[in-house]
Amino acid sequence: MGGKMEKFGFIAHLLKIENLYKQYGILKIIPEKILVWLLKWAPSFKISKITGIKSITGKEIEGYLILCPLLPQQMLSLDDKFVVRKVIQAGKIAEKAGAKIIGLGAYTSVVGDKGFLVANNLKIPVTSGSSFTAWAVLEAINRAAKNKDVDLSKSAVAIIGASGSIGSLCVRKLASQVKKIIITARHLEKLEKLKEVILKIASLEVQIEGNAHKAVAEADLVITTTSAPESLLDLQEFKSGAIVCDVSVPQNVGGKAEPERKVTLIKGGLFKAPVEVEFGIDVGLPKNIVYACMAETMILTLEGKYISYSLGDNIALEQLDGIGEMVQKHGFDIVLSSD
Ligand SMILES: NC(=O)c1ccc[n+]([C@@H]2O[C@H](COP(=O)([O-])OP(=O)(O)OC[C@H]3O[C@@H](n4cnc5c(N)ncnc54)[C@H](OP(=O)(O)O)[C@@H]3O)[C@@H](O)[C@H]2O)c1
Numbered sequence: 001m002g003g004k005m006e007k008f009g010f011i012a013h014l015l016k017i018e019n020l021y022k023q024y025g026i027l028k029i030i031p032e033k034i035l036v037w038l039l040k041w042a043p044s045f046k047i048s049k050i051t052g053i054k055s056i057t058g059k060e061i062e063g064y065l066i067l068c069p070l071l072p073q074q075m076l077s078l079d080d081k082f083v084v085r086k087v088i089q090a091g092k093i094a095e096k097a098g099a100k101i102i103g104l105g106a107y108t109s110v111v112g113d114k115g116f117l118v119a120n121n122l123k124i125p126v127t128s129g130s131s132f133t134a135w136a137v138l139e140a141i142n143r144a145a146k147n148k149d150v151d152l153s154k155s156a157v158a159i160i161g162a163s164g165s166i167g168s169l170c171v172r173k174l175a176s177q178v179k180k181i182i183i184t185a186r187h188l189e190k191l192e193k194l195k196e197v198i199l200k201i202a203s204l205e206v207q208i209e210g211n212a213h214k215a216v217a218e219a220d221l222v223i224t225t226t227s228a229p230e231s232l233l234d235l236q237e238f239k240s241g242a243i244v245c246d247v248s249v250p251q252n253v254g255g256k257a258e259p260e261r262k263v264t265l266i267k268g269g270l271f272k273a274p275v276e277v278e279f280g281i282d283v284g285l286p287k288n289i290v291y292a293c294m295a296e297t298m299i300l301t302l303e304g305k306y307i308s309y310s311l312g313d314n315i316a317l318e319q320l321d322g323i324g325e326m327v328q329k330h331g332f333d334i335v336l337s338s339d
Pocket of ligand 1: 270
């Protein structure tokens with residue numbers, strides 16, 4: 001049965017050294033510093049088989065989880081070419097195992113010109129997950145606004161990480177729906193360019209704000225989608241009644257707001273699958289919950305849509321078209337909660 005099933009590959013890297021100990025307890029005998037050094041030279045490898053993925057159409061697929069054994073700080077600080085070679089090697093493992101498409105998880109989609117270099121060196125298509133993630137965030141914001149009777153056309157929205165892959169998709173989509181947009185990131189020149197793009201899409205008030213704290217203090221809706229490795233904002237800083245969608249992994253928003261301020265926090269970028277998925281390892285999520293980036297690879301495989309998707313940091317807005325139909329067709333839905 002499994003032989004004929006269509007397969008995908010998904011490349012992840014280590015998020016914490018503890019995850020490695022959890023899987024291979026024996027490694028605790030090696031001093032941490034030496035282990036981290038060894039990781040640099042360890043090849044990527046197949047860590048598990050992902051099974052039980054079944055669409056409501058009846059189609060069943062399976063996948064391989066390939067681990068690029070580098071920690072986040074190694075992914076970002078080692079020579080880009082070196083890291084890209086490791087990600088390509090991981091991709092080749094999936095390719096050999098019969099995968100028809102490969103998803104790039106976490107920082108594996110940030111290196112090598114945001115996925116392009118990896119895609120150019122593999123025979124099968126590659127995707128970063130940014131389109132499905134942005135779609136999920138926009139869907140969550142729209143549904144939460146409806147639930148709270150918030151009129152988008154009268155609202156100010158702040159996007160923290162606006163010049164990134166996901167941020168820029170959200171900004172361009174929301175430009176024609178809201179009254180005012182506040183765009184934030186560290187490099188202001190990228191925001192200047194983004195502002196020009198926004199004003200070509202719609203005429204609305206666009207504010208460039210380098211300070212994320214100031215941006216969120218006056219926004220009715222906030223999307224946080226930065227690659228900052230730490231929490232940037234505290235829930236106390238948001239405007240009363242604000243709707244906040246934090247898609248960053250690790251999360252950008254911490255703390256607790258007083259209940260009377262009625263701030264809604266949504267943990268963005270998660271999908272509910274129609275079945276329980278067997279990941280073969282502990283991914284830290286309930287079995288029917290999937291990160292949007294992996295959901296993108298799964299749903300494209302269920303669709304048989306084997307094309308490179310979501311690469312680079314200027315993804316065409318059209319990539320969002322049709323996602324809603326695909327998600328619904330296969331029985332997936334977004335998660336609209338703060339847990
Ligand atoms: N849930 C999911 O399935 C899923 C899927 C994909 C990605 N994600 C998460 O979504 C986030 C964004 O991903 P991406 O691919 O869009 O990243 P990206 O393209 O690298 O963009 C990151 C954005 O954040 C900004 N930024 C970085 N550090 C910042 C800081 N300290 N303060 C303010 N802005 C900062 C960057 O601009 P500057 O460099 O100019 O500051 C850029 O605008 C990441 O946390 C990623 O892990 C989640």
